[in-house]
Amino acid sequence: MDSQKDKNQRRLRRKYEIRKTVIGTTERPRLSVFRSNKQIYCQIINDATGATLASASSLCKEAREALKGKGGNRQAAAFVGKLIAERARQAGIAKVVFDRNGYQFHGRVKMLAEEARKSGLFF
Numbered sequence: 001m002d003s004q005k006d007k008n009q010r011r012l013r014r015k016y017e018i019r020k021t022v023i024g025t026t027e028r029p030r031l032s033v034f035r036s037n038k039q040i041y042c043q044i045i046n047d048a049t050g051a052t053l054a055s056a057s058s059l060c061k062e063a064r065e066a067l068k069g070k071g072g073n074r075q076a077a078a079f080v081g082k083l084i085a086e087r088a089r090q091a092g093i094a095k096v097v098f099d100r101n102g103y104q105f106h107g108r109v110k111m112l113a114e115e116a117r118k119s120g121l122f123f
Contacts, residue, residue: 024097031116033112040058067079074111079115082115085118089121
């Protein structure tokens with residue numbers, strides 16, 4: 001059990017180091033990604049005001065219907081990437097900075113980012 005705690009502590013340390021440089025502004029808000037074992041979540045945040053401008057997750061109504069309860073795999077991450085790009089477009093956001101939140105840019109995090117890029121979000 002200690003190894004899991006150590007792993008999470010290392011991720012949090014990486015997260016804080018990343019957040020020193022990745023800051024969301026009004027022109028380029030921050031796209032933050034959080035993944036658990038079963039779901040994936042993302043938000044577009046303006047750090048100047050502390051406001052969440054758009055969000056999407058594998059627990060959203062559209063995602064639950066499309067994914068049939070499988071929210072923790074790469075297909076779910078791709079769907080959430082498309083969904084966040086669509087919601088960003090509706091909010092008038094075209095450019096963001098990507099905050100991987102201490103996770104490796106691999107697997108589900110990478111899939112979400114690639115689909116958001118393909119769907120028109122620039123980062």
